[in-house]
Amino acid sequence: MTAPDLSYTGAYLDRLGDRRHTPDWLAARLADERARAVAVWRGQVVVVAERACGYRALGVSGARLRGIGFGPEDCAFLGLEDGVPVFAFDLSDHEPPALAALDPAAEALDLRRVGPALPRRDAQVLAYARALLHWHRQHRFCGRCGSPTASERAGHLRRCTHPDCAREHYPRTDPAVIMLVTAPGADGEVCLLARHARLPERMFTTLAGFVEPGESLEEAVAREVWEEVGIAVDDVRYQASQPWPFPGQLMLGFRARARPGAIVPDGEEIREARWFTPAEVLAAGDWGDESAAVQLPRHDSIARWLIRSWAEGR
Structure with missing residues (x-):
């Protein structure tokens, strides 16, 4: 699969991980x-x-x-x-x-x-x-003993300064799944978008959540969709990934097929969720467009890419 041109990706830098320790x-x-x-x-x-x-x-x-x-x-x-x-x-x-x-x-x-x-x-x-x-x-202090840590290896490691500890701490990236759920509608394919409690009132986007210990990415997709909107899914397929430095996630994008069932928002993270046709998605406004009844996520996000690529038949 060819990686899409997502913001914050590109691999323009040769990181030289084998040299930066000198x-x-x-x-x-x-x-x-x-x-x-x-x-x-x-x-x-x-x-x-x-x-x-x-x-x-x-x-x-x-x-x-x-x-x-x-x-x-x-x-x-x-x-x-x-x-x-x-x-x-x-x-x-x-x-x-x-x-x-x-x-x-x-x-x-x-x-x-x-x-x-x-x-x-x-x-x-x-x-x-x-x-x-x-x-x-x-991570200025050691999570094991509480002593200060010092930067090493050109900023890609922090070491505890206590001689009896000297624990090494490496940069952390948290994996999160983000998924576009689709289903057959009366006049063709539809996708499920949700209004999150933390986002503006007319902003609809994909579902997402952190991967928990002991589960696969596919299992995390199914669990998050079920927990947030009460829909069971199958045919979970990887699409693309994007580093998301807010503050340090790796967003792993998927599509999934919904099984028959009613949408039941959890009422905490998700205030509202409904099905959208491709035409409705393409007619939606951008984040902050006060004239639009439905706003989509920012253009730099993998959420926007998942929604647009589906609506455009890609």
Whole structure:
């Protein structure tokens, strides 16, 4: 199966996992005059607006990074992009004027807001940076003994500093299934979309949920659909995956066929769910379109891709 062109994917970087454990090699990459770094500030990505109403990632040179006090131990090495070393650094401990010091036009914005307006390569790099740096901030202390941890291997490992513990902690990614449930309708295929309690009132999207210990992905799909809307499914088929750095999920996309039965929303996570025809999906508005009776998820999400690809017969 050919991977679709989903936001935050692309594998543009050569991550060089076999080299980043060498401190001298890492220092040489940061000293490379071509090196650049992207920044995250308190969960938001640092970008610069472009004239054509788009954005680009703020790229800070390695020399500039060293000049403001960030060394190899303070950065995460993301990889090489066309031979150019790419790093990420966290400005969360600095106040907003630090952004202007880097570039007067720099802004810290929610990646979900600017993702569709970024070049695909920038979106992928910023998603990687956001997820990795969030993990660092959440694992500053050892989960076994409570001692501080220190970054190693170019930001891809944190080690407990207590000599009697020295536990290694690796970046965490949580698998979550996201599924479009379909069924035969009176005039053709229909799909099931739901209004989640945490989303805007007219926003309908796919069902989704985290994979629990001891279950397969297919079992997680069936369990989540049953728990959320009371529909049993079969013929669960994988479609595509997408890293979702909010804060650190891997979304595993599926389609599933509904067995006959009535929709029964759980009333907690799901407020409403109903069947939609392809024409209804294609006529729906975008997130935030106040004139639309039905809004669909953001364009950068795999949920939107699952819905649109089905409606368009792909």
